[in-house]
Amino acid sequence: MERINRQKHLSLMQRSAIIGQHIAGLSNGQISRSLNRATASKWVNRYVTEHSLERRPQPGQVRKLDELDLNDVAERGLDTPFINAAEVGRQYGVHRDTIRKVWNDIGLFNFVPAKKPKLTQDQRDERLGYALQNLTRYWPNVIFSDEKVFQSDSQQRLHLYRPRNCRYDERYIQPIQRSGRISAGLWGWISIDGPGEMTMINGRLNSTGYTEILEDNLLRTIDISYGGLGNIVFMQDNNSFHTSKLTRRWFSRHPELELINAPVNSPDLNPIENLWAKMVHDWKNVFPRNRARLGDYIVERWEAERNNPHYFQNLYASMPYRMQEVIDKNCGMTKY
Secondary structure, eight states: OOOOBOOSSOOHHHHHHHHHHHHTTOOHHHHHHHHTBSOHHHHHHHHHHHOOOOOOOOTTOOOOOOHHHHHHHHHHHHHOTTOOHHHHHHHHTSOHHHHHHHHHHTTOEEEOOEEEOOOOHHHHHHHHHHHHHHTTOOGGGEEEEEEEEEEOOOOOOOOEEEOTTOTTSGGGEEEOOOOOOEEEEEEEEEETTEEEEEEEEOSOOOHHHHHHHIIIIIHHHHHHHHSSOTTEEEEEEOOTTTSSHHHHHHHHTOTTEEEEEEOTTOGGGOTHHHHHHHHHHTOOSOOOSSHHHHHHHHHHHHHHGGGOHHHHHHHHHTHHHHHHHHHHTTTOOOOO
């Protein structure tokens, strides 16, 4: 005996064929056997009682958004990048995928936000002055320095909806929140040739400790690397102990070093920050159990970068573009 097909839903053409055979005088059983379908009686009754061949909405089926809702959902996505699709879906009685489709249709897609510091107006003004002053600087003779604390990040990973190719636009950036869980700190410098030397920091660094690092590490290693200190430009940020009276006095005793201070809260203008980020990114499947082992692993990662000279050349090549982007973005954060 031929098995009757129990397909869940019939097409409109199949439903019309059922009614056509019903009008021709065939019984429901004959129609079912003729079309190999088991639902002939259902559609015959629907046609007789309702004069319709349309499927009824299923219980629990997600309702569609009307035109007003669609416009409202679209505006909310445009106005509030860090919005939650599931929460909006609950408010409209639809699934979050429905909300996401509305946003996708207007060019908004789900991404993890870039993390950048939030700038004050004074900091913006300082960035503009720095960019204008250094737009045509010769960067290959600049040494960049910085401190880095390796620590766990307790921030929740957020998502947002934004257009493509806008990752570093200010309204789509997640401000960095500082955590107090310090694991290990270091100071280091880089040149266009690669990593210089680094020094592990014990406890909180102050002006005395910083000038000792400059004396014992910076001067000695630059002299070894370059055979002297002539024509060297040294860049540091405007940290309080970088600009203290003691530190300024130390630099006054070493006029062979030309000093430039980068703007406050501007890691995107110091390429050593890219090295820190790369070290963190490459930090895989290593879980040091104590501070000493953590320090050893940091040194290992630092030394490994000596085998990557093109990386540092590319960082230095980006400096003129960083300055120009600060100007173009009205002093906001750049993509670097």
